[in-house]
Amino acid sequence: MCSVIGVYSKRSDAPMLAHKLICSLLHRGPEAFGIKTPNDQRKAKSTKALLPLPSSNLALAHCLLSTTGYGIQPLSSGDISISHNGQIYNYKDLNPSAKPLVSDSEVIARFFDEKLKIDFDSALLEFMQKAIGEYAVGILHGKKLYAFRDPVGFKPLWYGENGSCAAFASEPAALMKIDILFPRPLEPGHVLEISESGLQVKKIFTLEDFKKSAPQIQSINSLKNEFEKTIAMQCDGLESAAVIFSGGVDSSLVARAVSQKVKNTKLYVAGTKGSYDLKSAQIAAKELGLPLVKIVMSQKDIQKLALESVKILSFFDEMQIALAVPELACAKRIAQDGYKVVFCGQGSDEVFAGYSNYLSVLKEKGYTGVEEQIWVSLMRMWSRNLYRDDLVFAANSLELRVPLLSLNFLQKAMAIEPSQKILSANDGLRKAPIRELAVLFGVPSSIAMKPKKAMQYGSGSQKIVSKLFKGS
Numbered sequence: 001m002c003s004v005i006g007v008y009s010k011r012s013d014a015p016m017l018a019h020k021l022i023c024s025l026l027h028r029g030p031e032a033f034g035i036k037t038p039n040d041q042r043k044a045k046s047t048k049a050l051l052p053l054p055s056s057n058l059a060l061a062h063c064l065l066s067t068t069g070y071g072i073q074p075l076s077s078g079d080i081s082i083s084h085n086g087q088i089y090n091y092k093d094l095n096p097s098a099k100p101l102v103s104d105s106e107v108i109a110r111f112f113d114e115k116l117k118i119d120f121d122s123a124l125l126e127f128m129q130k131a132i133g134e135y136a137v138g139i140l141h142g143k144k145l146y147a148f149r150d151p152v153g154f155k156p157l158w159y160g161e162n163g164s165c166a167a168f169a170s171e172p173a174a175l176m177k178i179d180i181l182f183p184r185p186l187e188p189g190h191v192l193e194i195s196e197s198g199l200q201v202k203k204i205f206t207l208e209d210f211k212k213s214a215p216q217i218q219s220i221n222s223l224k225n226e227f228e229k230t231i232a233m234q235c236d237g238l239e240s241a242a243v244i245f246s247g248g249v250d251s252s253l254v255a256r257a258v259s260q261k262v263k264n265t266k267l268y269v270a271g272t273k274g275s276y277d278l279k280s281a282q283i284a285a286k287e288l289g290l291p292l293v294k295i296v297m298s299q300k301d302i303q304k305l306a307l308e309s310v311k312i313l314s315f316f317d318e319m320q321i322a323l324a325v326p327e328l329a330c331a332k333r334i335a336q337d338g339y340k341v342v343f344c345g346q347g348s349d350e351v352f353a354g355y356s357n358y359l360s361v362l363k364e365k366g367y368t369g370v371e372e373q374i375w376v377s378l379m380r381m382w383s384r385n386l387y388r389d390d391l392v393f394a395a396n397s398l399e400l401r402v403p404l405l406s407l408n409f410l411q412k413a414m415a416i417e418p419s420q421k422i423l424s425a426n427d428g429l430r431k432a433p434i435r436e437l438a439v440l441f442g443v444p445s446s447i448a449m450k451p452k453k454a455m456q457y458g459s460g461s462q463k464i465v466s467k468l469f470k471g472s
Contacts, residue, residue: 029063153382250345
């Protein structure tokens with residue numbers, strides 16, 4: 001989890017504005033900082049050590065949370081400088097001839113240094129089609145800044161302008177600190193260009209484009225093989241990992257798979273005393289043979305966490321806050337325990353039709369309607385669930401990884417017919433493929449066939465948050 005920052009200023013104070021943005025985003029990357037202008041480069045372990053800063057109309061900046069020991073950004077290659085948040089797991093495939101291949105960020109810089117000489121839009125399309133991972137990237141090239149994000153929308157990017165400057169950053173609240181009062185989210189698979197001519201946004205490669213690439217025939221074995229590859233890539237180089245755990249099929253599958261690759265894997269669950277999630281997680285963790293940390297939340301704890309969640313998310317949405325409360329409780333404890341990378345089972349209910357409303361869609365519109373609703377749900381995730389999760393875990397300097405939404409896994413999962421995901425209009429379990437996949441990974445049937453219970457209800461946070469919103 002890092003911060004990506006870019007500023008264009010008519011007043012030649014872009015580096016100072018970038019520095020202000022860095023100071024607003026320390027939680028996303030507290031370990032090291034960098035600011036790059038066309039004629040200057042500053043890197044340091046503290047924000048004060050970056051000062052004094054030169055005058056410039058352009059600045060690219062970065063805050064670092066190191067999960068695998070890579071260097072301070074922005075990184076440069078030729079005429080290109082990049083600032084990168086996230087991970088490109090198959091980065092060696094993007095430039096296999098380049099040696100040495102040290103990090104994904106360096107490969108991104110080299111990739112665009114070579115490709116920009118041809119055409120930026122074509123280079124960006126090729127990158128988004130090939131890159132497997134979650135990313136938000138800023139680029140400084142000549143007298144222009146660019147920013148783009150992955151097609152799913154794992155890593156956020158916001159942008160805006162006022163009378164004297166234009167900028168992008170990882171969170172909207174930071175942009176408000178430099179008087180950009182109405183930041184806008186850059187949509188997944190889009191690119192932003194900032195120059196003295198103003199702002200321009202273009203679509204490059206979104207989930208709508210990705211939808212056309214899904215194969216027509218699929219099997220549970222190919223799904224299993226792809227999930228194994230996904231987990232292997234996302235666990236590569238990790239010595240420890242935390243997993244958000246409810247004891248359900250999704251988190252149990254992820255926990256089992258991650259623990260097979262990362263020796264120091266620990267599970268975390270939060271709930272009120274006697275809540276469903278605490279009981280379910282304890283039973284499941286014992287069956288999986290994995291260590292579990294249980295966080296018991298009192299009413300007072302939930303009220304405090306809810307108010308903190310509102311501050312982090314900057315919006316008042318009862319359901320989102322109720323979901324954020326147990327996540328935030330876990331995130332705080334995970335950070336205290338010294339972990340940096342967290343895995344979760346987010347996305348399974350969207351991809352495999354796990355929500356009960358899919359039954360209503362099936363009855364009204366048939367399996368064609370279910371397929372359409374799955375794609376709609378996926379395309380909306382970036383603005384709600386993924387945005388919430390990113391902010392909650394970033395607030396605690398944690399990087400979240402979501403293997404069930406990885407593009408390579410999605411390609412196989414979305415090829416499975418909806419009739420295999422919901423077996424009938426009376427299918428109370430739903431998402432049959434993910435349950436079968438879990439069994440293949442050694443998850444006991446008692447867990448794999450367990451009915452879904454939403455986190456906000458399973459944790460016991462919903463009722464208390466609802467009372468808080470009603471003022472009772």
